[in-house]
Amino acid sequence: MKKEKTRIFGWLSGMKLKQKMRYFFLLITLSYLVLFILLYVFYLRGNMTEYMKKSNKDTLVSTSNSFIHELDRVSTLSHLIIKNNFVRNYLKADQGDLQLARDAMSVLYDFNSTINNISSIYVIRLDGEFFNVSNSITNFNQEYIKEEAWISKIADRSGGCLISINGDGVFHHRSNKPLISMLRMIYDVDSQQPIGYLAINFFNDMLYSVLSGVEGEDKLLSFYTADGTVICDDILGEKYPDINIGAGEIGQYEMNKNGRQEIVSYYQIPDTPLILVSIEKTSIFKYVSWNIILIFIAVLLVFGAGMTGIGIFVSKTITTPIERLSQSMSNVKTGWLHRVSIDLPNDEIGHLKVSYNNMLVEINRLIEQLVEKETQAQRAELEILQEQIKPHFLYNTLDTIGYLALEKPRDEVYDAIETLGNFYRKFLSKGSNEIELREEVAIIRDYLTLQKLRYDNIIKDIYEIDEALMEYGIPKLILQPLVENSIYHGIRLKGECGIIKISAYEKEEILFIHVYDNGIGMSQDQMKNLLMKNNSRSFGFKGTIERIQYFYDRKDVYEIRSEEGEYCEVILKLPARRKKYV
Numbered sequence: 001m002k003k004e005k006t007r008i009f010g011w012l013s014g015m016k017l018k019q020k021m022r023y024f025f026l027l028i029t030l031s032y033l034v035l036f037i038l039l040y041v042f043y044l045r046g047n048m049t050e051y052m053k054k055s056n057k058d059t060l061v062s063t064s065n066s067f068i069h070e071l072d073r074v075s076t077l078s079h080l081i082i083k084n085n086f087v088r089n090y091l092k093a094d095q096g097d098l099q100l101a102r103d104a105m106s107v108l109y110d111f112n113s114t115i116n117n118i119s120s121i122y123v124i125r126l127d128g129e130f131f132n133v134s135n136s137i138t139n140f141n142q143e144y145i146k147e148e149a150w151i152s153k154i155a156d157r158s159g160g161c162l163i164s165i166n167g168d169g170v171f172h173h174r175s176n177k178p179l180i181s182m183l184r185m186i187y188d189v190d191s192q193q194p195i196g197y198l199a200i201n202f203f204n205d206m207l208y209s210v211l212s213g214v215e216g217e218d219k220l221l222s223f224y225t226a227d228g229t230v231i232c233d234d235i236l237g238e239k240y241p242d243i244n245i246g247a248g249e250i251g252q253y254e255m256n257k258n259g260r261q262e263i264v265s266y267y268q269i270p271d272t273p274l275i276l277v278s279i280e281k282t283s284i285f286k287y288v289s290w291n292i293i294l295i296f297i298a299v300l301l302v303f304g305a306g307m308t309g310i311g312i313f314v315s316k317t318i319t320t321p322i323e324r325l326s327q328s329m330s331n332v333k334t335g336w337l338h339r340v341s342i343d344l345p346n347d348e349i350g351h352l353k354v355s356y357n358n359m360l361v362e363i364n365r366l367i368e369q370l371v372e373k374e375t376q377a378q379r380a381e382l383e384i385l386q387e388q389i390k391p392h393f394l395y396n397t398l399d400t401i402g403y404l405a406l407e408k409p410r411d412e413v414y415d416a417i418e419t420l421g422n423f424y425r426k427f428l429s430k431g432s433n434e435i436e437l438r439e440e441v442a443i444i445r446d447y448l449t450l451q452k453l454r455y456d457n458i459i460k461d462i463y464e465i466d467e468a469l470m471e472y473g474i475p476k477l478i479l480q481p482l483v484e485n486s487i488y489h490g491i492r493l494k495g496e497c498g499i500i501k502i503s504a505y506e507k508e509e510i511l512f513i514h515v516y517d518n519g520i521g522m523s524q525d526q527m528k529n530l531l532m533k534n535n536s537r538s539f540g541f542k543g544t545i546e547r548i549q550y551f552y553d554r555k556d557v558y559e560i561r562s563e564e565g566e567y568c569e570v571i572l573k574l575p576a577r578r579k580k581y582v
Helices: 002-014 017-083 085-092 098-114 148-155 205-211 234-239 290-334 348-407 410-431 437-454 480-494 524-528 536-552
Strands: 118-125 130-134 138-140 162-165 171-173 180-187 194-202 219-225 250-257 260-268 274-281 434-436 459-465 473-475 498-507 510-517 558-563 567-575
Touching: 017 085, 017 098, 017 180, 017 194, 017 205, 017 219, 017 250, 017 260, 017 274, 085 098, 085 118, 085 180, 085 194, 098 118, 098 130, 118 138, 118 171, 130 138, 148 162, 148 180, 171 194, 205 219, 348 410, 348 437, 410 437, 434 437, 437 459, 437 473, 437 480, 437 498, 473 536, 480 498, 480 510, 480 536, 480 567, 524 558, 536 567
Parallel strands: 459 498
Antiparallel strands: 118 130, 118 194, 138 171, 162 180, 180 194, 219 274, 250 260, 260 274, 434 473, 498 510, 510 567, 558 567
């Protein structure tokens, strides 16, 4: 038995990985499919209630908006009645005039024919006299309109509409069906004093039209009042007489009805006494059919029987060898390219180990060649860059002196030539690549002296450097290209007097040197492209940064801050150390 097991695992060990995966691909796919579907079903069961609550809430708000839209449409048209001269003349007359009432009624008839579901329209004077048009028999209780509470409710709307049921007791339909009343006070245009009331009563058919298309087999909607009275759906009221409507604007809760869970949602329609109520039955079968459930059960049985065997197979033939190989290969992260020496099956994983070891041998050989070539190339490139910088500055300086010779007295020309000589004596620095910060600052002072002569003192230089830092060593000629860029690409283009400020300080053994100018600055794109080879303004800057990086063998040696049109500031971050004297 033991030998037979050894033979089987040996056969699997020699099999290609692709063949192994092909034999079990279908089974693994079905397993993950079942797992996904089961997770989906459980997730749906756990979140179906929340989903239905959100859906019902959205339905209530949408239906409420439809109802409010209908009210707004009627409110807009009701302005035609309020603004009509016949109506206003009738309300402003000392006594109710029959002829004025007839003229005004024609307006109401036109309005009545425009809007559906209107039961009656009343125009009421302050003394209680009125005229109306009706599509059905509506009783009008004149005593209510004399009550202060009824009047104040309408007056508080400041000309806006007050929505109420049966006009808060003023109106009553013969069939005892509730009426939705839109009440508003009419004001005199000149005195802005109240002269009467307008009442528009609707059948509750208006609410049925709003609910049309929203209800379904498992969802019922209806309009209620705050005291629990059903306005437009007696069936819902009969089936659910114990609905609990809270005091909040919107609310939802679950209840059990005949062993089934149902979601009750209610929404207080703004600026109305109506509450929209929705009741929906929950059912998982709304989302998953019986056929799919039966298939799920069948596949689940197969999955349960085969998953254990698949897990062992995948672990022994794929997961474990790959894991061991991965652990051995992870030593590369430390920087050492060690070859893998673990025993692996003679399949694609074993071949991967052999190929990996061969690759490491070749990489080590190429790295050695590349490092040597890169060192030589970088050294040659930096030497060329340094030689380019020298004549670049010299040409600019001689151009300045030539300008002085034509425009200025001889004494100033002499001073300029003497300053240039001092500059190059300091620049040469006995051939050393490292000079003190004091010497570098002296070079900048001489350079700016020459530039001030050329540009008529439009440059003001400021130095904020502690004397203790002056003895620190830095690479030679790293500030002059930055200052030159500040002049030619910053201050000179701005066309006004500018400031160049050089400051330095030490923090955590790092020497920070700031070169600041208040020239035209740079945009974000310009800063990103500053080190591009084809960038005209980056010649001196690019060479300087590369020299510093090579000198200290580190990349993080600078930072740029700039705001277009305002300033530009280059910050050098150099190791803080005193100059080495040989």
